[in-house]
Amino acid sequence: MTITMTELAKRLELSQSTVSLVLNNRDKNRVRPELAERIRKAAREVGFRPNRAAGELRRRKSHAIGVLVPSTRNFYYAELVADIHRAVRERGYAPMFAFWENADEQPNALESVLDWNPAGVITIEPKWIPDNATFPAVSFYIEDPRFDCIKLDLEATVRLQFDHLRRLGHRSITWLGNFDDLRRPLIRRLAPEYGLELRPEWLVGRNGILDFTDGRLLFDHLLEQAGKELPTAILAHHDMAAIGILRRMYERNLRAPEDFTIIGHDHIQQGQHSVPSLTTVRYAGKPSVGDQLVAMLFERFAHPDAPRRVIDIAPELVIGESSGPPRQKHP
Amino acid sequence: MTITMTELAKRLELSQSTVSLVLNNRDKNRVRPELAERIRKAAREVGFRPNRAAGELRRRKSHAIGVLVPSTRNFYYAELVADIHRAVRERGYAPMFAFWENADEQPNALESVLDWNPAGVITIEPKWIPDNATFPAVSFYIEDPRFDCIKLDLEATVRLQFDHLRRLGHRSITWLGNFDDLRRPLIRRLAPEYGLELRPEWLVGRNGILDFTDGRLLFDHLLEQAGKELPTAILAHHDMAAIGILRRMYERNLRAPEDFTIIGHDHIQQGQHSVPSLTTVRYAGKPSVGDQLVAMLFERFAHPDAPRRVIDIAPELVIGESSGPPRQKHP
DNA sequence: AACAACGAGTCATACGTATGACGAAAAAAT
C-alpha cells in the first residue's frame, strides 16, 4: 500500500507498461533481459507490491473463494478448513471463510462472503443458497441439485458399523445425534437386516450443531427416557459427541466397551487420544476431502459447462478401544 | 460479478453518481427520498453487489486484515481464530489467514498475506517480521518491540501452578514442553521458591509446534531418561500435550493424579471432557483475547501515533481431576 | 425585485494496473 508501479516506473525512467510487463512475466521479446533484471531488482529493493484491487479491477476477476462452514467447534471441520485453506492458496487464490452456528445464520454468512465477489463458493452442509446464484459452487455432505458435490457414502458407513457390531455379538443399538441427520433414517431402515434391535424409546436426538456437551446430554436423555432394557451399542453423531458420551459414562461409573460399545464418526485426532480410544469411521482417500472440494471448484472454473459431478467417498472403519463384545447381563 | 452500478444506473435512466450516492447512504439532501427508495429497490431486485476491487481502488483502502497463526492443530488457536474471524468481520473487514507449521515457513505465510495489501496484521507468536514493515500490527504471546502486543502473565501462571502443587503436598516437578518456551526458564527459576525440586535429568523437551503425539513422546522420554526417582507432578506445554501424556499413562497402566499430577495450559474444550478432566490454566477476561487483539489493531488504525501498548492477561487456575496429592511411595 | 440559500442531480476525474495497438530502430531477407 505504499509505492505504486507508476512511481516505480518513474524512478526508473521507464513507462509503467514496461514495468508491468516485466513483473507479470510477459516480457518475452518485449523487454531486454538485462533491463528486465534491473526492473525486478528495483522492485525487490523498494519492496514493491502490486495493488490487488487495481489488478483485480483490470483483470475483471476476483481471487477470493468463499467458504461456508458450519462452526469450527466441530474439529472435523477445523481440519477440513485447514485443508481447504492450503489448497486454495496453492492456486493463488484467497479463501474467505464464514462460519454459521445455526441454520438461520447461513444467509447472513453467505451475504458476507458474497460481498467479496468471490470467484466461487464452497459450502459445507448447505441449507440455503439463493436461486439467483451466479457463481460456481461445490458442496459437501448435503447434495444440492444445482452444484457439484462431494458426498459420503452413508449407507456404506452404516453397514460398516452394523457389520462390526454384529461380528462382536451385539443385538441392539441406538443412535445419539442430530434429528435431521441423513444417517438416522438409514439406521432405522438397515438395523433389522443386521439383526439389530432399535426401539423407538431409545431414539433421542437434538437439533443444530452438536459438540461434546450434546453427547453428554443425549446420553443422559437416553438413560432417562429408555425403560429397563437398554441397547448394548451406541452410534454417536460424531467423535465429539462420542467423547462427550464417554466422559458422561465415566462420571456415571460406566465403562466402554463393557457397558456400552460406542462408535464415533469423522476420525478426529483427539478421538485416538481419548481413554478409551474411539472406534470410528473415517473418509480417507487421497487427496483429502478438502483438496477434492477445491479441485472440483477449479475444474468447474475451467469447464463451466461440463456436466454436474457428484463424488461419493467410501468410509473406512477405524477400530479403537471403545467397541467390544457386549456384556451378557446388562447392569 | 455480474451487473455493474453503471449499468444499473443506465437502466434507471440516472447517472451512476446518483446511484452511488444512494447506495452508500450519502444521499442526504442530494436525492429525493422516493427516488432513493426506487434505486434501492432496483438494486435489491437485480441483486446488485458493488465491485469490491473498484471500491477499494477508489477509496485507496483495503479491507483485509492479515492473520498469521502457527498451525490450527493447536485447538487453542482454532478457537482464537474463530474469535478473530468474528471480530474482524463485525467491523466490516475480512480476515486473511495464513498458517505456518514451522518457524521457517513464517516468511512465506507473511508474504502470502501481504500480497493482499492488508490494512493491518495480527500475528500469533511472531518469529519473523521484516524490518521494512509499514502496516500496523499487533502480536500475541511473544513481544515484538515494534508492535502493540497482548502477553500472558506467565510468571503469574507458573506461580499459580506451583502454589496449587505446594498446597497438594508436591515436592518435585518437571516440565514437558517446547525447549524455547518462555515458561521454561521461569519454571527453573521459581521452583526452589516453592520448595519444588526439578532435577536436570527430568527436563526433556522438543522443538516446533507440539500436539497430542508430542505429549506421548515426551512422557516416554521422561521415563527413559530419568533415573529411579521421578517427579510427582508434570507441567505440560499445553492441554493437547497433557491429553497425550494422560493417554500414554493409561497405556502404561499409570493413573492421574495417583501416579502423576498433570497440569495443562490453555483450557481447550476437550480438556474438560477427557478422562480424567484436566487441571489447567486459562486466560479469561472479557472480551476474549481474540476480541482484544482485533480491538487493539483498530485502535491503532484510529490513532497511528499513540504510544505503543502492551496488555498483560492474568491467568486463572481451572482445577480438574488430573491433579491431586502425591502418592507417599512412588511405584 | 434582487439575491442568497438550498434541493436535486449530473459531470468529470482519479484510484493503479494490464494489455492490445502502435512505433521506431535494428536485423534479416530478398
Next chain:
DNA sequence: ATTTTTTCGTCATACGTATGACTCGTTGTT
C-alpha cells in the same frame, strides 16, 4: 537498395466506483 521481420518499448485505454465541483431550478429572505 529495398522490403520484411524482429526486437524493445511506449501510448492509450478500460476496469467500476466514489466524490468534489458544478448546474439549474425552486424556495426563502430582505
